[in-house]
Amino acid sequence: MTKIFQIETFSTFQVYNNENVCEKGDFNMQQNNYGRPAGRSGRKRRVKKRRRTIRPRAIVLGVVILIIIAVAIGWKSMSRSDTEEEKQSSVQSELPGSSVDGEVQQSASSTDESVPQSEPSADGNAQPSETAVDGAASDSEPDIEVVDGLTYVNGILIANKSYSLPADYNPGVLPEAQSAFDEMAEGAAKDGIKLYIASGFRSYDYQAGLYQRYVERDGAEMADTYSARPGHSEHQTGLAFDLNEISDAFAGTPEAEWLAEHAHEYGFIIRYPADKEDITGYSYEPWHVRYLGKETAEKVYESGLCLEEYLGIDSVYAD
DSSP: OHHHHHHHHHHHHHHHHHHHHHHHTTHHHHHHHHSSOHHHHHHHHHHHHHHHHHHHHHHHHHHHHHHHHHHHHHHHHHHHHHHHHHHHHHHHHHSTTOOSTTHHHHHHHHHHHOOOOOOBOTTSOBOOOSSOOGGGGSSSOOOEEEETTEEEETTEEEOSSSSOOOTTOOOOSOHHHHHHHHHHHHHHHHTTOOOOEEEOOOOHHHHHHHHHHHHHHHOHHHHTTTSOOTTOOGGGGTOEEEESOOSGGGTTSHHHHHHHHHGGGGTEEEEEOTTOHHHHSSOOEEEEEEEOOHHHHHHHHHHTOOHHHHHTOOOOOOO
């Protein structure tokens, strides 16, 4: 400000000097009219003009200073109010059971009440759930849903003696199951094991004829221990395969042992394990695998349970 004031004073002085130069031409006239040298009168005018120039700038400077002080005071008051609000909100958040507009309580209740639901695909089949309930084998009741005649337990399509499939359900081998088998066969080949599909998808009518032949040969009671009635076969889901040799001779082979140890790594389980006949309803079939998806198959395998035990369901014909 001092420098500006000096520059402005200097420039004003220059102007007045110029005026004084102009006035020198009229020196004699002014001396005669007023009786005193014109130079003294010129100095008085310069002082007056200089004062008029300085006064408005001082006023403006004072106003600016006042504005700055007012803004600083306002900013401090705003910061204090914000700090008080933050303290109040932090105290409320620390109180047990408190929440802002009840959002925490609502989110907690919605989490407790929400249950994942499986949705059928375009062809009417729900994909095997990769997020099956971990506590399926606990005391909790299984989540059973019937969609277009298909029964899903915790999102997993089920076909056993208790739950049947519609006669017109004819999906063929599902692509995800076929892709998983191809990957498993490739992995087995790296270990010197050859796997191939001996029996894949079976329609309702095909299973009806197959079961009838077994009944005629061994009787219904014996046939029910190793063959499913029409509508109750896992082969109709398009998610099950009989591999290599469909006979008791397959048990104990390197292929059977490899399957028992590695099938879950590719999303499959041994569907009818040994010593579970009373639960699954079928005798031991080391060649029969069911696709569940890698995550669910891993959980079932680690549980050491058959699928009925894992889901908390039974497998018994109604009649």
